[in-house]
Amino acid sequence: QSVLTQPPSVSGAPGQRVTISCTGSRSNIGAGYDVHWYQQLPGTAPKLLIYGNSNRPSGVPDRFSGSKSGTSASLAITGLQAEDEADYYCQSYDSSLSGWVFGGGTTLTVL
């Protein structure tokens, strides 16, 4: 049971928009800690996708965007492409656990 809750899977057709939610609590996202997102392509290491709720590292397409509100955050992907098929993880800090926490991960399937 992950501290941050994500849907196990989402899917969409090429060109469509999908969103992935990340729900936390008052000890992590709700406490004001930022949410960061990682993309893990099959068989590879995670890669930073979004930091500080909504910032993209250099090289990440602007099709990827993040937002945060209250105890939740969301990752949106527009103009879906086949190469977006991957697992996506949200991450934050939890003050009750005194450590960093991840969501359980969401598998994106491009139909």
Next chain:
Amino acid sequence: QVQLVESGGGVVQPGRSLRLSCAASEFTFSTYGMHWVRQAPGKGLEWLAVISYDGSSKYYADSVKGRFTVSRDNSKNMLFLQMNSLRAEDTAVYYCARDVNVGSEHWFDSWGQGTLVSVSS
């Protein structure tokens, strides 16, 4: 281009020890905190430990506290994870990751390719 290369994984019996290494290059290692994160087969990511840039501060997840020890050698640009009293549930790919912090916020901006640890009799 930041490079992080883990090594030291393998098959180990329950109760035994293993030491993982992470070789860092292409950045000033001694100015960054570093983390260990693991991923059990078919499962999600789990944060394990962090060490400050100078090694003076270390924090652990409850799941490994007292069994795992993180350390670093800034003269050799190396990060380590000493794992003792290994259990079957420690079977996972272990990643080292570079810490970026702004204020009280931390995230992992670069990751190694991972090293697989399998705990089995």
